Amino acid sequence: MSKVVRYGILGCGMMGQEHLRNLALIEGAQVVAIAEPDADMKAQAAQLAPDALMLDTLDELLQVQGLDALVVVTPNYQHAEQLLAILQRTDLAVLIEKPVITQLDQVAAVKAAADRHPAPLWVAMEYRYMPPITALRSHLEQGDIGQMQMLSVREHRFPFLEKVNDWNRFNRNTGGTLVEKCCHFFDLMRLLAADEVVRVYASAGQDNNHLEEAYSGERPDILDNAYVVVDFASGKRAMLELNMFAEGSRYQEEICAVGPRGKLECFVPGPGRFWPGATLGPAPVARVVLSPREPKGPIEAEIPVDPNILAAGDHNGSTYYQHLGFYRALTEGGKVDVTVDDGLKAVVIGLAAQHSAATGKAVTLTEGGLSFEY
Template sequence: MGHSVRYGMLGCGMMGQEHLRNLALIEGANVVAITEPNKDMQQRCAALVPNARFFDTLDAMLAADMGLEALVIATPNYQHADQLLALFEQTALPILVEKPVVSRLDQVAQIRAAAANHPSPVWVAMEYRYMPPVVQFRKQLLDGDIGPLSMLAIREHRFPFLEKVDDWNRFNHKTGGTLVEKCCHFFDLMRLLTQSEVKRVYASTGQDCNHLDETYDGTMPDIIDNAYVVVDFEGGQRASLDLNMFAEGSRYQEELCAIGPKAKLECFVPGPGRFWPTETLGAAPIPKVVLSPRLPKGPIEANIPVDETLLGAGDHNGSTYYQHLGFFKAITQQAPVDVTIDDGLRAVVIGLAAQHSAQTGQAVTLTESGFSFERS
């Protein structure tokens, strides 16, 4: 007899529905309660989990005595910190919280302190860690295929921000800014792959193409749509992020490149399959990992296909499934949490530091409590 876990969900927009589709693939994972005030999203979710009960507020869901054994937070970014604090106060349940775990610097210490006293696993959703090509890329780095990592470049050339419930993702104050909202993933990967902490960040950003003709309540969106970020690590490694959000015509959405004294290692990840024009271009690209040794020269290419069922369950190359599998094991088998609250907070702080650097034109130095910057 396998384990079973009763889940409650907070927020069931686009990402919440991806969580539902992936939990449905895990035997014993049962979503029984969903907090989602938006009626349209409720209807879409009811089609995925017909037996779940819907609530308009988190308090109502917690008061309903649904026998919950785990919680998933997939609400808009600006709600994460307050909801986490409420759950830390009112429950002892395991929690999986979507990135970014917070969206403001003043929330970092508060969440860190509250999480330290929580008796159950708390897992921050960093989907990019679990994409099969990225897993293979990381394995080859750890195996020493390139020697000690010196430089790491991450390039994401993708589609503009999608339309979300109440357009919450159009404004920095609700998202933390593009470098927090979407790029905390990449700052998390940088820490994971270098196995080191960030000491300095410099960023240059622009809003050059997207959302310029949109207004919401008379206000134009202020989120950037392209950036270069350079990151220095305590261990001496350096990393860069090259982000562009009006480049969805690309074959690959993410490209990772690590270089050491022995070789270069690259990873190529396509974007969501539902956006690929199969009728004109045929099958969507397959992820690959390419090792290019210095001696003997000659790139070694490996295709890393992703299971079709997993591709169909979401936009993140199967990673949401593997992430949930890990969280399920943390709940049922006391397996370790891969992405801790500390990991989640550090990734946000790097993103906030990058946003700050772009605004001031100064490099920003990270400190234990956040960051500081030179005033020239």
């Protein structure tokens, strides 16, 4: 029989409910308490986890006896403060949604508290666990293109969805689009390059989305398209192309890595629930293409995902595989894949990109990658 892990969930809106659906697929994972202040979201969460104690606040959640782990899925701007409170008051394991912070001046305190914590801390970076991306990573590790020199990540997707109290409409709440959304991609770039970023240049704008919206008279200020160029210490380079008014695309993410022996591409569809199946038929399946230089001839593979796992979220099955890793870190002493340090570094690259986009200047990251000069 699987070992039982008792989870508490903080924040149970759209993504918190994706965590619930995926935890339900793991034998041994038990959600025993959920803190969620919004009545609608609380009712939806209660349907997914009918046995869980329903609470309103972090304070109430921290009083629940017998928890093993917390999953933090609140709006970005609350993460740093909540994580610090959890680390100060408990020894619990924590899986916290990205971005782990939204401001540069939060780095030091979060890093220090995380370093002292006795239990596993894991930053949720779902894109690492998408099956086509893990397939691309295996090709890289097997040396199928030699040492990767260039990496590009193109995300063409739908605009930001509506969130509880519209928190995602303002940079002050999200950290900015290049932090909120794109810390995933900067994390992926670090992972695939196995290297640290030294310089970032971004050109970005808000040219199409949310321009007609107003919240208490204030217009959203979030970027909807960007190019970000990233240099690594070793001389490897990467580029992000983000467009958030391109939901007509067949694939949402297109990732391309090139090395001296060939090229690797990975095509990942967006959330199946947005695909117009009634008119277009079944949603696209992810693909990975290896194109060696010699002999020429692309080798193409479809990477299907188990339909139950696919249906449990919007992220090509990744939330399930990430939770499996976290569960194993707790029950078998498995490795923490995405440390707080990884989470912080991905945010710092995003903050550097936001700064570069605002000033038109490249940003050099100082050694250690946890502060930037400009």
